Amino acid sequence: MAARIGFLAPIVAYLVLFFGYPLAANFTMALREYTAASFYTGDAPFVGLANYAAVMGDPVFTTALTNTAVFTAASLFFQFGIGLALAVFFQRHFPLNGVLRSLLLIPWLLPLVVSGTVWRWIFDQEYGVLNQTLLALGVVDTAVPWLSSTAMALPSVTAANIWVGIPFNMVILYGGLQSIPAHLYEAAALDGAGRWQRFRHVTWPLLRPVSAVVLMLGLVYTLKVFDVIMVLTQGGPANATQTLTTWSYSLSFGELDFGLGAAVGNLLIVIALLFAVLYLRGLRSSGPAPARERR
Amino acid sequence: MAVHTRVRTAFTTVAAVVIVGVLLFPLYWMVNASLQPATGLLETPPRWFPVGGTLEGYREAFQSQGRPLVNSVVVAAGTVALTLVLSVPASYALSRFRVRGAGALMFALLLVQMVPGIVMANSLYAVMNQTGLLSTYAALILADSTVAVPFAVLILRAFMVTIPDELGEAAMVDGAGHARVLWSVVIPVSRNAMITAALFAFLFAWADFLFAVTLNSDDAVMPVTVGIYRFIGAHTADWNSVMATGVIASVPAAILLVVAQRYVAAGVTGGALKD
Numbered sequence: 405m406a407a408r409i410g411f412l413a414p415i416v417a418y419l420v421l422f423f424g425y426p427l428a429a430n431f432t433m434a435l436r437e438y439t440a441a442s443f444y445t446g447d448a449p450f451v452g453l454a455n456y457a458a459v460m461g462d463p464v465f466t467t468a469l470t471n472t473a474v475f476t477a478a479s480l481f482f483q484f485g486i487g488l489a490l491a492v493f494f495q496r497h498f499p500l501n502g503v504l505r506s507l508l509l510i511p512w513l514l515p516l517v518v519s520g521t522v523w524r525w526i527f528d529q530e531y532g533v534l535n536q537t538l539l540a541l542g543v544v545d546t547a548v549p550w551l552s553s554t555a556m557a558l559p560s561v562t563a564a565n566i567w568v569g570i571p572f573n574m575v576i577l578y579g580g581l582q583s584i585p586a587h588l589y590e591a592a593a594l595d596g597a598g599r600w601q602r603f604r605h606v607t608w609p610l611l612r613p614v615s616a617v618v619l620m621l622g623l624v625y626t627l628k629v630f631d632v633i634m635v636l637t638q639g640g641p642a643n644a645t646q647t648l649t650t651w652s653y654s655l656s657f658g659e660l661d662f663g664l665g666a667a668v669g670n671l672l673i674v675i676a677l678l679f680a681v682l683y684l685r686g687l688r689s690s691g692p693a694p695a696r697e698r699r
Numbered sequence: 700m701a702v703h704t705r706v707r708t709a710f711t712t713v714a715a716v717v718i719v720g721v722l723l724f725p726l727y728w729m730v731n732a733s734l735q736p737a738t739g740l741l742e743t744p745p746r747w748f749p750v751g752g753t754l755e756g757y758r759e760a761f762q763s764q765g766r767p768l769v770n771s772v773v774v775a776a777g778t779v780a781l782t783l784v785l786s787v788p789a790s791y792a793l794s795r796f797r798v799r800g801a802g803a804l805m806f807a808l809l810l811v812q813m814v815p816g817i818v819m820a821n822s823l824y825a826v827m828n829q830t831g832l833l834s835t836y837a838a839l840i841l842a843d844s845t846v847a848v849p850f851a852v853l854i855l856r857a858f859m860v861t862i863p864d865e866l867g868e869a870a871m872v873d874g875a876g877h878a879r880v881l882w883s884v885v886i887p888v889s890r891n892a893m894i895t896a897a898l899f900a901f902l903f904a905w906a907d908f909l910f911a912v913t914l915n916s917d918d919a920v921m922p923v924t925v926g927i928y929r930f931i932g933a934h935t936a937d938w939n940s941v942m943a944t945g946v947i948a949s950v951p952a953a954i955l956l957v958v959a960q961r962y963v964a965a966g967v968t969g970g971a972l973k974d
Contacts, residue, residue, distance in 0.1 A: 411792035426822035498711040513952035515906035517924040518945040628815040631908045669818035
């Protein structure tokens with residue numbers, strides 16, 4: 405018994421110290437008023453729910469919430485769609501399949517700061533390859549301010565984030581496709597199902613559990629995207645790409661009002677948990693479905 | 700018929716090469732820019748190929764980013780060590796012992812991976828400030844481990860449950876304790892899973908930007924990710940050295956992909972969790 409405690413005690417202590425305590429600290433920080441001096445003087449008066457009220461009353465809150473929703477929904481939709489299309493494509497047998505598939509992983513392995521930096525260079529208004537190409541082809545007449553216009557910044561940042569997420573979606577969905585038994589496709593083909601019908605009636609339903617996992621992980625990951633936005637726009641221009649994550653950062657580490665930053669962070673946790681619960685409930689209700697179809 | 704099929708698969712390969720080429724173009728563009736002279740990047744039309752390239756950008760990158768690169772290596776290596784020390788015994792226990800609360804522990808490990816990084820940064824800042832660890836390697840290693848440890852335990856445990864109990868029991872009959880069984884039976888057998896966990900711990904720490912930019916107020920232990928970030932802010936004109944730094948910062952990922960491809964793929968699908 406002593407041995408068992410010895411093996412598990414470190415991890416339990418670690419979880420308490422590095423997750424339990426910080427999360428509790430974050431909860432109480434949100435109830436206090438911090439200023440630039442608070443960390444030196446230790447003086448942060450209790451203000452109750454005033455930080456939450458201040459945050460929710462701030463017009464930036466609505467902007468950040470909307471941006472977060474648009475950024476997340478668009479990222480998930482396109483990452484999943486393109487990832488699935490690639491996964492289906494790579495199911496075909498052809499030379500170099502394995503090599504090309506592993507090359508596609510590279511964008512996922514790069515530090516996000518590096519990916520963001522590359523996109524910043526591509527989106528550069530004057531010398532970026534995107535504008536230079538579009539201008540040369542006559543698609544646009546004047547250089548598009550991809551990152552510096554309030555209208556274009558969010559779509560541009562989202563596009564960069566979609567690029568980052570495609571490999572992850574592709575790899576997991578490819579794994580899911582590989583586990584669908586080949587005889588089901590053969591049976592469907594014998595019944596006269598075409599390519600689309602086989603996708604619609606075999607692939608799609610049997611891939612559902614995997615799709616749900618991918619989307620859930622993608623959601624959790626996209627909600628906390630920080631690096632890409634910071635490198636590309638830092639939440640600007642004029643909060644056009646401000647999400648709850650970047651806003652929380654700028655409140656805490658820019659304005660040194662850790663109480664407000666913690667309040668936004670806690671709202672972010674609530675949103676993530678809300679979707680996690682929805683996901684778990686969805687799993688429970690749709691869990692037996694694939695098994696039923698397999699039988 | 701055979702010829703027809705061969706033509707078709709060749710055509711598919713060509714299509715696949717084009718798709719991969721389009722998706723990897725940004726990376727080519729980074730390498731291309733890193734090899735151009737600074738003035739060559741401010742031309743229209745752009746220089747599509749690094750013909751007559753220069754290593755000027757790399758020289759400048761190493762000059763200004765040498766220290767941050769060393770910091771990144773130290774932090775990443777420290778994170779790997781701490782992660783393995785914490786997660787290997789825990790995974791062993793979770794895969795072998797029937798203890799109460801094991802399920803709750805596993806659930807906690809899954810759940811904490813959902814905590815947004817900014818929340819962790821916010822509160823770890825207060826913790827590190829209290830303990831005087833702000834702007835030290837220890838702060839970054841401890842913070843980065845919060846991403847790596849839960850992931851490592853899940854991967855290692857998933858592997859260790861597949862090791863037959865008989866393997867350890869044989870050693871126990873010979874009088875070995877759990878520590879002995881872990882060290883001389885389970886760890887050698889779990890080598891691949893441990894490599895995977897270590898690789899990902901390294902990549903997480905190497906790529907970390909959030910903790911590095913928040914828990915490091917005076918940039919005393921600035922890793923290369925923050926180095927690049929400050930670099931773009933200060934030298935927007937020197938895209939060649941910015942891109943050269945980007946290429947250098949990507950080297951560990953590239954090496955890992957070449958050397959340990961199958962482990963990486965196993966990690967992506969097995970753990971299926973990336974921060």
